[in-house]
């Protein structure tokens with residue numbers, strides 16, 4: 425029997441981190457839909473294919489194989505038989521992935537794949553359109569939000585830790601731009617599903633967000 429928890433929200437809300445923890449705690453299969461768009465962008469960049477509908481991009485989409493594999497506590501992303509978990513997080517992919525994710529041909533391929541992954545298992549799926557487009561009938565829908573300033577703050581700290589050079593103002597500007605692109609695009613824009621429960625992580629720790637979402641899930645199943 426399938427059971428679907430859908431978590432949507434903008435980048436920098438802690439979505440990925442909390443989803444992974446909840447998946448472990450509750451024994452759910454974790455599906456990172458953003459990683460799938462990152463795989464498309466990576467394969468296209470490897471083959472020097474631009475983010476626009478073209479024969480070359482269709483060819484990539486026709487043959488692309490994306491899989492998630494568990495390796496201890498880690499979840500690996502595999503693209504055409506290769507572990508690309510680190511490669512898909514590069515700054516180059518960060519800069520281009522939104523353009524691929526906005527294309528109809530890309531979403532037409534990814535959405536059915538994502539639905540298929542949830543057909544037979546109990547899953548927790550995170551992204552931008554999980555509760556609105558992929559699983560409009562999800563058992564639990566969460567919209568995880570956070571102020572722009574706090575999201576920029578968190579991203580800026582991550583950059584400092586990784587030694588990536590950027591000012592807080594640049595990071596904030598980038599967060600604002602991405603939010604605009606994701607909420608205003610034509611296909612599957614980021615928005616809160618009407619029946620999604622809003623969780624605001626601005627003033628909460630990761631542990632507090634996890635506890636709040638697990639409480640919502642547990643109330644639903646009990």
Ligand code: DC
Pocket residue numbers: 435457458459461462521522523525526550551552553554606
């Ligand atoms: O969550 P992320 O940063 O890994 O997402 C990568 C890109 O994919 C980002 O541009 C948003 C987009 N995305 C999307 O359009 N729909 C989803 N369900 C998940 C991610």
